[in-house]
Amino acid sequence: MTKTNLITGFLGSGKTTTILHLLANKPKDEVWAVLVNEFGEVGIDGALLADSRALIKEIPGGCICCVNGLPMQVGLNTLLRQGKPDRLLIEPTGLGHPKQILDLLTAEVYQPWIDLKATLCLLDPRQLLVSKVFNNQNFRDQLAAADMIIANKQDNADAASLQALHSWQQQESDGRQVIYTERGAISLTLLDEARLNQRVLQASHEHTHSVKPQQGLAALSLPEHQRWRRNLNSGQGYFACGWIFDADTQFDTIGLLEWARLAPVGRVKGVLRIPEGLVRINRQGSDFHIETQSAPPPDSRIELINDELSDWNALQSALLKLRLP
Ligand SMILES: Nc1nc2c(ncn2[C@@H]2O[C@H](COP(=O)(O)OP(=O)(O)OP(=O)(O)O)[C@@H](O)[C@H]2O)c(=O)[nH]1
Ligand SMILES: [Mg+2]
Structure with a gap:
């Protein structure tokens, strides 16, 4: 059986960062797998995790209505049967809402395969102070469904957000562990804690797609002879726009980083080709993280997410101008 953990947490709270930390510290002789389900139609987290030596399966176009759909189940089955991993981490x-995925993982058919361990919920304490986030039912249910809360980004937590965290802990943690950390640097032993949380969750269902959810897997690639394409997604009061460019497209490094830093949106993430190789860009609000590497990526992809509709065309024109001849 594969020991399995659900790693939940609201947009940009540090799920992928935590998974990267766990993978970097996993026992050398164990095979680990990661299943990532993203909100945007253009999958980025798979590319952010690509160097981690784990088996990675990415399901883009993620939402509560299709998380239980065929792409997710096919992804899960492929990882479990072909990879036979010792550990599976699901982001x-x-x-999204955790109910459907928990229902899926506890379904009869997976009983011989999955040993469901603790669900960890990443929390950026500052999110407790943002009313649009705090009042989001999915945010609240992610916390409610967790066996332990990982209060991440302690380096950026100010007095007000720590106070909000303490109040939340007193009123709603119900004795569950709250672990304070930075950059998801948690102990691997937490993964073996038991799945005890039995709260009954009400799933909400509000989502629209620019393409049918079942086509989500197709978003991973670009049709032949097409230099780039974009995909839109919206739901739960958020809007996403992502672009994929072919392998030959290169971007001006400085211009691209400025574009990503200044784009008037809450969330930016991408892996793109630059003359020096590749750059990974990951921005949540003002938390801006970049990494470069000399090997070029198989393609370039970038995704913007915002809590109101943005002028995607203006952002796109500026991005297209940053392509090198
Ligand atoms: N300052 C600071 N930044 C962090 C910390 N942990 C993660 N980040 C940054 O926060 C941003 C989001 O991190 P991710 O790990 O991609 O978050 P996520 O929850 O996987 O995001 P989604 O998959 O888009 O929901 C990135 O820019 C990270 O570098 C931390 O402890 N401190
Ligand atoms: Mg992520």
């Missing part, structure tokens, strides 16, 4: 979309 659902930050905007």
